[in-house]
Amino acid sequence: MVEYESKQLDLVFRALADATRREILLKISKRPHTVTEIAKSFQISLNGVSKHLKFLEKSGLMVRHKDGRVHNCQMDPRPLKQVDKFINYHKKFWNRQLDSLETFLNETKDS
Numbered sequence: 001m002v003e004y005e006s007k008q009l010d011l012v013f014r015a016l017a018d019a020t021r022r023e024i025l026l027k028i029s030k031r032p033h034t035v036t037e038i039a040k041s042f043q044i045s046l047n048g049v050s051k052h053l054k055f056l057e058k059s060g061l062m063v064r065h066k067d068g069r070v071h072n073c074q075m076d077p078r079p080l081k082q083v084d085k086f087i088n089y090h091k092k093f094w095n096r097q098l099d100s101l102e103t104f105l106n107e108t109k110d111s
Helices: 006-016 019-030 035-040 046-059 077-108
Strands: 062-067 072-076
Touching: 006 019, 006 046, 019 035, 019 046, 019 062, 019 072, 035 046, 035 077, 046 072, 072 077
Parallel strands: none
Antiparallel strands: 062 072
16 A cells, blocks of 8 residues: 555645645746735735635645745645655556456456
């Protein structure tokens, strides 16, 4: 079985399930952005954007660096490696299961 931290993986999937958070991640994956720069891109309040940013931090997908009163947000891709491991494990598992089913059906058909 693949090793991953279940609670952390749950947070990452929840973070990725929201379109606004995915858009924020896309933006900060290219370069760090200030909270104000991020907020300008959305039709929601600064408080709303802040809640999304806090969730991204909690999931580990974003880090915040403070420079005085300015908060710079940057993506941390490491949690996505755990997601990749999880998905690849299950992909291999289901491919084996389906290959076995195909073999069984072919043998049954020929009988």
